[in-house]
Amino acid sequence: MAVSVNLKLNGAACRFEVEPDERLVETVREKAGLTGTKLGCGVGECGACSVLLDGKLVCACLVLAAQADGCEVFTVEGLAPGGRLSDLQRAFVEEGAVQCGYCTPGMLMAAEALLRRHKRPTGEQIRQGLAGNLCRCTGYTKIVAAVRKVAKRRAARGGRR
Amino acid sequence: MARALKVLGKRTRRLDAEAKVTGALVYPSDKAPDDMLWLAVVRSPHPHARVLGVDCAAAEAVPGVVRVATARDVPGENAFGIAIQDQPVLCGERVRYQGDAVAVVAAESLRAARAGAAAVRVDYEPLEPVVEPEAAMRPDSPALHPGGNILHQGHFTKGDVAEGFRQSHVVVEREYDLPMMEHAYLETEAGVSFYDELGRLTVDSCGQYVYRDQTQIARALGLPLERVRAIGAHVGGAFGGKDEITVQIHLALMTHLTGRPCKLVLTREESILFSTKRHATRVRYKTGCSRDGRLLAVEARFVADTGAYASLGGPVLNLMLEHVAGPYRVPHVKVDGFAVYTNNGFAGAFRGFGCTQACVGIESQMDLMARAIRMDPLAFRLKNALQTGDRAALDYEMKTAVGAAATIRSAQKGKLWRGRAAWRKDLRKVPAALRPHVKRGLGVASQMQGMGLGIGLPDYCEVALELGPAGDCTLRASTSEFGQGAYTAYAAMLAERLDVPMERVRIVGGDTGLAPDSGTTTASRTTYAVGNALLMACERLEAELGRLAAERLGWPAGPARLRAGREPRVQGAGGQAALAGLLGQTPLEVRATYHIPVAEVELGDGLPHLLYSYGTHVAGVEVDTLTGEITVQAVEAHLDGGQVILRTGFEGQSEGGVAQGIGYALFEAVEFERGRCLTTNFNTYVLPTSLDVPTAIRTVPVVVREPTGPWGAKGISETCMVGVTPAILNALEDALGVRFTRLPVRAEAVLRALAEQAPGGRAGARTRRKGS
Numbered sequence: 001m002a003v004s005v006n007l008k009l010n011g012a013a014c015r016f017e018v019e020p021d022e023r024l025v026e027t028v029r030e031k032a033g034l035t036g037t038k039l040g041c042g043v044g045e046c047g048a049c050s051v052l053l054d055g056k057l058v059c060a061c062l063v064l065a066a067q068a069d070g071c072e073v074f075t076v077e078g079l080a081p082g083g084r085l086s087d088l089q090r091a092f093v094e095e096g097a098v099q100c101g102y103c104t105p106g107m108l109m110a111a112e113a114l115l116r117r118h119k120r121p122t123g124e125q126i127r128q129g130l131a132g133n134l135c136r137c138t139g140y141t142k143i144v145a146a147v148r149k150v151a152k153r154r155a156a157r158g159g160r161r
Numbered sequence: 162m163a164r165a166l167k168v169l170g171k172r173t174r175r176l177d178a179e180a181k182v183t184g185a186l187v188y189p190s191d192k193a194p195d196d197m198l199w200l201a202v203v204r205s206p207h208p209h210a211r212v213l214g215v216d217c218a219a220a221e222a223v224p225g226v227v228r229v230a231t232a233r234d235v236p237g238e239n240a241f242g243i244a245i246q247d248q249p250v251l252c253g254e255r256v257r258y259q260g261d262a263v264a265v266v267a268a269e270s271l272r273a274a275r276a277g278a279a280a281v282r283v284d285y286e287p288l289e290p291v292v293e294p295e296a297a298m299r300p301d302s303p304a305l306h307p308g309g310n311i312l313h314q315g316h317f318t319k320g321d322v323a324e325g326f327r328q329s330h331v332v333v334e335r336e337y338d339l340p341m342m343e344h345a346y347l348e349t350e351a352g353v354s355f356y357d358e359l360g361r362l363t364v365d366s367c368g369q370y371v372y373r374d375q376t377q378i379a380r381a382l383g384l385p386l387e388r389v390r391a392i393g394a395h396v397g398g399a400f401g402g403k404d405e406i407t408v409q410i411h412l413a414l415m416t417h418l419t420g421r422p423c424k425l426v427l428t429r430e431e432s433i434l435f436s437t438k439r440h441a442t443r444v445r446y447k448t449g450c451s452r453d454g455r456l457l458a459v460e461a462r463f464v465a466d467t468g469a470y471a472s473l474g475g476p477v478l479n480l481m482l483e484h485v486a487g488p489y490r491v492p493h494v495k496v497d498g499f500a501v502y503t504n505n506g507f508a509g510a511f512r513g514f515g516c517t518q519a520c521v522g523i524e525s526q527m528d529l530m531a532r533a534i535r536m537d538p539l540a541f542r543l544k545n546a547l548q549t550g551d552r553a554a555l556d557y558e559m560k561t562a563v564g565a566a567a568t569i570r571s572a573q574k575g576k577l578w579r580g581r582a583a584w585r586k587d588l589r590k591v592p593a594a595l596r597p598h599v600k601r602g603l604g605v606a607s608q609m610q611g612m613g614l615g616i617g618l619p620d621y622c623e624v625a626l627e628l629g630p631a632g633d634c635t636l637r638a639s640t641s642e643f644g645q646g647a648y649t650a651y652a653a654m655l656a657e658r659l660d661v662p663m664e665r666v667r668i669v670g671g672d673t674g675l676a677p678d679s680g681t682t683t684a685s686r687t688t689y690a691v692g693n694a695l696l697m698a699c700e701r702l703e704a705e706l707g708r709l710a711a712e713r714l715g716w717p718a719g720p721a722r723l724r725a726g727r728e729p730r731v732q733g734a735g736g737q738a739a740l741a742g743l744l745g746q747t748p749l750e751v752r753a754t755y756h757i758p759v760a761e762v763e764l765g766d767g768l769p770h771l772l773y774s775y776g777t778h779v780a781g782v783e784v785d786t787l788t789g790e791i792t793v794q795a796v797e798a799h800l801d802g803g804q805v806i807l808r809t810g811f812e813g814q815s816e817g818g819v820a821q822g823i824g825y826a827l828f829e830a831v832e833f834e835r836g837r838c839l840t841t842n843f844n845t846y847v848l849p850t851s852l853d854v855p856t857a858i859r860t861v862p863v864v865v866r867e868p869t870g871p872w873g874a875k876g877i878s879e880t881c882m883v884g885v886t887p888a889i890l891n892a893l894e895d896a897l898g899v900r901f902t903r904l905p906v907r908a909e910a911v912l913r914a915l916a917e918q919a920p921g922g923r924a925g926a927r928t929r930r931k932g933s
Contacts, residue, residue: 036184100644101181
């Protein structure tokens with residue numbers, strides 16, 4: 001029995017027919033075709049599938065699509081509407097925070113969430129905020145540096161991007 | 162190199178970074194050809210069993226299931242393996258580890274494929290698993306393969322160790338127990354298959370060497386090579402774990418049987434169960450040195466658990482043997498090693514490739530000896546560091562640039578080591594009440610790592626370089642990009658050598674249909690090998706431009722160089738001319754093949770290497786003696802990769818290597834109970850997070866130019882990880898006075914060791930000192 005689910009996906013109203021046990025990550029990747037969101041472990045440990053659900057950071061592998069009915073879902077594709085990179089994306093490119101890149105979309109969503117939470121995050125808050133996202137390539141150093149850079153820039157602009 | 166470098170060594174941005182931060186880059190797991198079928202693999206739940214029968218009827222009846230394949234459907238040789246083909250594509254008679262494939266189901270949806278896989282009934286007769294490598298080596302053990310359980314063994318001697326120990330003032334003996342380690346690339350093994358526009362059976366997946374994948378697929382499918390195409394360009398991490406066949410043959414088989422495109426993505430559980438791992442290894446070392454700190458004798462024995470099948474178990478063992486004495490000069494050596502089949506998963510290539518295990522052993526020993534003779538650990542290493550012209554552990558001459566001493570000296574001058582006394586006492590960030598219970602320590606380790614495949618194995622690299630009339634360059638090289646930044650490095654080298662801006666360079670990689678055979682993307686070799694091949698290609702390109710200019714413009718003979726600009730020009734013996742005018746509409750293509758130079762002596766099985774990269778790591782740890790918690794606070798990496806190609810990439814590799822070294826030291830172990838894997842996802846196989854890796858990682862390039870390298874460069878992708886683990890173990894002894902010999906060192910182990918060390922505990926010393 002398929003279930004109808006309405007999502008506001010990166011700002012656009014969408015409707016999907018989903019299985020009752022279908023996870024949000026499947027809907028986003030397979031039905032909406034937004035493959036920027038990755039599936040790394042399926043049990044909420046690696047964070048590769050991180051998206052913002054009504055502004056809250058979640059692992060899309062731990063949320064049923066039906067649970068997201070009526071919610072706003074924000075994925076990596078929503079960060080650069082019209083192809084203009086966000087400040088966070090630019091910082092990841094500039095700082096060399098990307099290697100294989102498979103963790104990057106989830107990492108960006110986690111970084112976005114932590115910067116919304118903390119306007120002037122400490123180094124420890126940045127590392128805490130990223131601790132739910134595994135990266136096997138970078139050792140996290142340049143990712144933390146990229147987030148710190150954006151935090152500083154945003155703070156300098158009074159919180160504006 | 163007298164001329165200043167324009168591009169190399171700078172903080173160049175990656176070519177693929179923008180596609181990766183927007184989510185636009187399409188990875189193997191993101192591909193979805195039209196009309197595709199999803200695959201699911203039926204895997205053995207038993208570590209060891211006879212397969213009595215496979216009944217597919219119920220699976221075939223599942224709605225959406227299109228085809229179920231078993232061993233009898235494999236049209237060619239039902240076997241694969243890089244070195245020895247001893248692993249069935251689909252097991253028909255016997256399964257040898259949990260994860261061994263028995264059947265593949267193709268269906269219209271992933272759900273249907275999984276339901277079909279669950280409905281395949283396999284009748285197993287469980288057999289007693291072989292789980293202890295030492296016992297497996299004995300003649301009375303059940304044999305897992307026709308030749309017995311010893312996949313490979315190696316024995317080398319140099320001098321006379323007995324004499325070396327007699328001369329030694331201090332002799333140290335220890336056994337190290339090193340776990341199996343999972344690569345844990347974030348993208349699991351994945352890919353798609355289809356017939357391409359030329360009718361070739363095409364597999365677009367995640368391998369590290371498309372030409373070898375092509376061979377392995379063709380052999381299993383019974384097809385001529387030219388009917389098979391393998392692709393693998395951008396992949397979500399590999400670290401050696403995607404070197405062996407993973408999804409490729411199952412994909413090809415199902416497209417072959419159904420005529421339709423197929424897609425297979427392993428779950429994380431499947432990935433951990435099925436894929437190759439770092440060999441769990443029992444390492445025994447006995448080493449001796451003189452009172453004044455000369456290393457005199459190294460005796461070692463390695464027993465590596467290679468799991469169910471061969472893959473690269475033999476070569477991994479060989480590198481353990483080759484690197485037995487680390488980057489040190491030693492007159493007396495005896496080393497024995499065994500790679501042994503068991504039913505404990507499956508081991509193969511992993512960053513470090515055997516050097517990792519040897520390095521934990523020898524670097525722990527070096528510290529123990531330095532401590533016993535009360536010598537500074539870096540001074541002790543420097544005193545024994547190999548130099549060009551020295552004879553290595555396996556008794557061949559070190560011929561090329563040896564950076565061991567330079568990296569040790571760099572570490573001595575580094576901030577962390579110079580400030581060690583103050584660093585150890587610096588507990589400012591620890592709450593005052595806890596300070597009496599927190600200990601800090603610093604440790605060092607040096608390492609060398611063979612580059613390339615070694616002697617006796619074909620190690621060539623062909624590239625094709627195309628120059629278009631508008632001055633744009635395309636380099637075609639079949640190596641893969643799994644995050645290391647290789648394609649950006651190629652573009653940077655081309656931009657440096659030719660007068661072409663990086664943004665005008667395009668890299669076409671990882672495709673047997675589009676790029677010539679550039680060899681494997683392993684063994685720290687790609688920057689070096691492709692770099693050299695592209696330099697040869699550039700020289701040919703200039704010769705060709707000169708020839709064309711002579712032919713078409715009447716210039717005197719001689720090469721012509723490219724000159725960048727809005728309208729690119731060529732400059733040569735006849736002056737300057739517009740490139741577009743010279744080439745017309747036809748791009749100019751040249752090819753070149755570089756052969757990695759090899760040693761003059763051959764010890765067999767790819768030994769030894771001619772080229773090595775070197776590194777010295779300094780690690781600082783902090784231990785809470787109440788909870789046993791260890792945090793790595795600082796790491797300095799002094800890495801000799803010759804000329805740095807990409808500064809940001811160099812640091813990034815190093816920082817990632819530090820994280821993996823921390824994982825190996827403190828976190829990670831694939832655990833088995835009677836052949837059954839207990840750690841099949843990241844909730845039980847725990848990886849370091851952003852809280853476990855220090856932000857204070859400093860990477861210092863130590864530039865010892867390799868005369869045969871492109872601009873003097875060599876690879877660092879393994880050296881950057883291997884020394885980290887023993888540096889942490891040495892730091893722990895510095896902090897706690899405890900020598901850990903079993904990895905990973907978790908909080909429980911720390912508390913246990915501290916309890917044993919306490920008055921009344923039973924800490925034992927196994928260091929023999931003459932006259933004591």
